Amino acid sequence: MRIPLSVPTVGDREKTYVAEAIEGGWIAPVGPEIGVFEAAIARRAGRQRAVAVSSGTAALHLMLVTAGIGPGDRVACPTLTFVASINAITQAGATPVLVDCDTTGNLDPELLAELMEEQEKAGTPITAVLPVDLYGKIADHARIAAIADRHGAQVLVDAAESMGSVREGRPAGSHGRAAAFSFNGNKIVTASSGGAVVTDDEEFADRVLHLSTQAREPVPHYLHREPGYNYRLSNLLAALGRAQMEQLDGFLAARRAHRRRYRELCERVPGLRIMGGDDAGDNCWLTVLEVDPDLHVHGTSEDHAGQDLAGGSLSATVERLGRLLAVKGIETRRLFTPLHTQPICADHDRYPRLVRGVAQRMFEHTLVVPSSPASNPRQVQEVCRHIEGALAPRKRPAAVSR
Numbered sequence: 154m155r156i157p158l159s160v161p162t163v164g165d166r167e168k169t170y171v172a173e174a175i176e177g178g179w180i181a182p183v184g185p186e187i188g189v190f191e192a193a194i195a196r197r198a199g200r201q202r203a204v205a206v207s208s209g210t211a212a213l214h215l216m217l218v219t220a221g222i223g224p225g226d227r228v229a230c231p232t233l234t235f236v237a238s239i240n241a242i243t244q245a246g247a248t249p250v251l252v253d254c255d256t257t258g259n260l261d262p263e264l265l266a267e268l269m270e271e272q273e274k275a276g277t278p279i280t281a282v283l284p285v286d287l288y289g290k291i292a293d294h295a296r297i298a299a300i301a302d303r304h305g306a307q308v309l310v311d312a313a314e315s316m317g318s319v320r321e322g323r324p325a326g327s328h329g330r331a332a333a334f335s336f337n338g339n340k341i342v343t344a345s346s347g348g349a350v351v352t353d354d355e356e357f358a359d360r361v362l363h364l365s366t367q368a369r370e371p372v373p374h375y376l377h378r379e380p381g382y383n384y385r386l387s388n389l390l391a392a393l394g395r396a397q398m399e400q401l402d403g404f405l406a407a408r409r410a411h412r413r414r415y416r417e418l419c420e421r422v423p424g425l426r427i428m429g430g431d432d433a434g435d436n437c438w439l440t441v442l443e444v445d446p447d448l449h450v451h452g453t454s455e456d457h458a459g460q461d462l463a464g465g466s467l468s469a470t471v472e473r474l475g476r477l478l479a480v481k482g483i484e485t486r487r488l489f490t491p492l493h494t495q496p497i498c499a500d501h502d503r504y505p506r507l508v509r510g511v512a513q514r515m516f517e518h519t520l521v522v523p524s525s526p527a528s529n530p531r532q533v534q535e536v537c538r539h540i541e542g543a544l545a546p547r548k549r550p551a552a553v554s555r
Contacts, residue, residue: 154482158339158525161527190205190394190395190398194349204362206365206385207346207385211348212350213313215350215364216350217309219331219360222280222309223246227250228250229279232491234489234492239251239492251498253511259290262296265300269306288428289436291315291328310329312333314340317405317436318436331357334349347394367382408525409432412437415427415440415533421541425448441488444520446518447546449470483522488520493506
């Protein structure tokens with residue numbers, strides 16, 4: 154696509170740091186760049202420790218396992234998130250319990266409280282909560298933590314998408330017993346791949362590090378007392394991530410400038426909104442447009458809506474808008490398909506849920522638009538111009554006088 158959704162911004166600094174790592178001979182999952190990268194992550198998250206690993210999913214898995222989550226445990230998780238959130242829970246041997254979102258797209262605290270009451274009465278209590286900071290907007294962790302505390306559940310945060318965000322003075326990753334970041338290629342900071350667990354608990358961090366290196370005991374020969382994982386991040390990727398962390402504030406500024414242009418678009422087009430409410434403290438990783446059902450795309454028939462893989466209806470307007478932009482060389486994407494509608498979660502016993510239709514409505518009427526610093530202001534203005542030119546209020550049948 155001529156104007157991509159979100160691609161990495163890589164320049165001379167990244168090339169220099171990676172070349173230095175190669176020249177130094179550190180091309181394994183050990184080396185000086187890993188410690189520097191981890192220190193930068195911990196500082197940004199306001200945490201004592203960070204442990205860099207091979208992916209965001211590995212970070213989630215290690216965080217859950219280290220927290221003692223396993224078979225017999227139930228973990229509350231939002232239904233509106235990427236599948237990695239529940240994959241990590243099931244990999245730990247626990248049961249994900251899916252909860253609907255509020256109007257920001259994040260886990261609904263009121264529904265969480267209702268769920269935890271119901272599960273306790275049923276004799277299947279929730280032992281952990283895994284809130285997700287969706288698209289860079291930090292969830293209401295204060296309310297979530299208060300609810301979890303009342304029921305004796307621990308909070309472990311999926312902060313994969315929120316590096317650089319701040320809520321009420323606290324940075325992303327600073328909430329919960331521990332939090333997990335992702336440095337995948339499309340994230341606001343990338344190490345090509347990679348992730349990290351952050352925490353203030355030294356023993357917790359040491360345990361994550363131990364498990365991430367095949368649980369090898371600290372002796373000269375190979376000694377293993379328990380199963381571990383090959384999850385440690387490589388020194389080369391840490392060098393790339395270090396360079397990205399040093400430029401994070403610039404990346405944030407560019408994405409927030411794009412968000413302001415999309416907000417100006419929404420002011421000009423009634424019925425078009427930015428999902429998530431205001432932008433206070435958000436990293437604006439990806440901008441998601443909510444399209445009112447009363448809008449339609451110029452020059453197209455309104456004969457039928459599309460169908461998603463799970464069989465739920467999609468907004469015809471959003472589908473056609475996405476296709477129109479694709480013809481112009483502009484990449485867009487649908488919102489995450491709510492997990493409770495996915496084939497993987499068809500078994501209600503394995504994937505219990507408490508949903509009220511909010512996530513599904515958001516999915517049907519939203520479109521993710523180009524948001525990365527790789528796109529310049531002129532390109533984002535072009536995206537806005539095409540969207541504004543395409544959308545129009547739906548004509549209503551004229552009233553018949555009698």
